[in-house]
Amino acid sequence: MAHGTESRQAAVRRLGRGLPLRRVLDVTRPKAWADLDEDVRQAVRHGAPAPSHGWLTGVHGPGWRGAWDRAADRMREEPAEARLALALCDPDGRIRQAALPYAAGRPEVLPLVAVRAADWVRPVRARALALLREALPAASHETLAVTAPVILRLGGRLRGGDAVELLDGLLRDGPPARVTALLLGCRDAATRRAALGVALDRKLYDGLGLALVAAGDHDPLVQERAASAAVAAGEPDATAPVLLGSRFGRVRAAGVTALRGAGRHAEAEPYLHDRSGRPRACARWVVRQGGGDPVALYRAACAAPDPPARAPLGLGECGTRSADAPLLRELTGHPEGPVRASAVAGLRLLDAVEPARMKALLDDPEPAVVREARRALRPWSV
Known part of the structure; x- marks a missing residue:
């Protein structure tokens, strides 16, 4: 925990030194953007030197000095990425609001605009949502793949629903390529799940396409849903x-x-x-x-001179103790280690464990056999 906190504080310090966002945080992780927002505010509130935001318009004081600053603002160039990010995360809502117009046309900070779309200050939130409405339809697939996860992650906040509705409408009514880009090119699992839901509703994939999605994705929920839809498509x-x-x-x-x-x-x-x-x-x-008859097939496989490694385990999953335990006990002495381990697992499933035999197998040269023997002996180790 302490290491994580120190790492997050270091990220704020690097941003303060002007390093670009991609060198400060993992931009593909939506939590990293929410953490950055929190960390900048906490750093300022707890005594860290406040970033200079003199380049912002609309936050200067009255009188001749404020007029001078506002005139100077019109001559200044666009802020660097790091300075803009710090302003978008500032504890002062007036600074956050004033910084948002500078984020227009700056895809590198669009995820922070998404954070501000769930802001507790209404004018900040309204301006951020307006920016998202303008930016998201024209955003590149890479920018959308970084911004959409932030929107979905913050959707659970009290004020995050409007941005989620905006993204959902973009995916449901926009080009199919946007949905495909998120489903196949986004690292965030929650975003891929949302994109798959839209793809299924819009019927963007045939059975083969859904099978390819299921076979290639690492997320269990995406795999499950896409595979089920592929089977239901009736194209075996x-x-x-x-x-x-x-x-x-x-x-x-x-x-x-x-x-x-x-x-x-x-x-x-x-x-x-x-x-x-x-x-x-x-x-x-x-x-x-x-x-x-799968039981008969398992028995025949186990009786073969060279049984498949998991045949004894399969027999233990569907066989009977009285009929199949003797064969499995015999296979605990098979020359192949995977077969012995499978036989031990099968005996455990049949509730046919002999503690003396299992204890002898604790000295087996095959690590998998030792693991299975220990697992089988757990009821006797109490």
């Missing part, structure tokens, strides 16, 4: 190979389910031995739907 010949080729278990499980819709039940059999539990469970269901 196109979607199943993509889904089955994913490295994510929940996506492969959707691919196995798609095989059932295509009537290709036998093709699910290899996934009885998948490395993830969900595809194995889906494969057992598809095999049964096609009239097959």
Whole structure:
């Protein structure tokens, strides 16, 4: 915690030295922008030297000195990125409001404009929303991918809903390329989820496109929703190979389910031995739907001279203790370590653990076998 606080304070100091935002914070993280806003205000309130904002118009005092400053403002150049960012985060609402016009046409600070769109000061909020209305439709995909996450993150604030509605309208009524850019090019998972929801509502993707989204995304919710929509599209010949080729278990499980819709039940059999539990469970269901017996297939695989590594685990997931525990106990002595580990896991699932056998396996040269043996012995270690 202390390290995080010090890092955030250092970011404010670097900004004060004039470093650009991309060298001060990770601009792809929406929390970083909200943290910067908070950190600048806290730094000023707790005694840090206040940034100089003499370049701003509309915040000068009365009399001849204020008139002189206002005249000088008209001769000044646009503020540097760091100075503008500090003004947009200032504790004084008048400074934040006066800084906003300088943010027009400055995409590098548009996320801070999004922060100000949830400001507690109404004039600041209104001006920031007006700027967003002008800037977002013309923003590049890169700028939108950085700004949209900030808008969505701050949408939970009391005054953040207007900016979220603005973004939602832009995605629902704007070019499909904007939705695609966020869905495929934004690092923020919450933003990709929102973009996927819009894409599904607008029917922007066919089954193959949805399968590609599911297979390539790292977020479980995006994977789940896109994969389910791909299966529901009813194009198994196109979607199943993509889904089955994913490295994510929940996506492969959707691919196995798609095989059932295509009537290709036998093709699910290899996934009885998948490395993830969900595809194995889906494969057992598809095999049964096609009239097959997954338990018999597991027993035959376990009895083979070279069984698939996860065949004993699959048998433990759907077999019976009386019929299958002897075979699994025999496989705890198999020459291949992954098979032994799988057999131990299968015995645990069948509630057929023999503590003496498991204790002997604690000296097994295969780390996976030792881990499974320890897990199996937990009920006896109390």
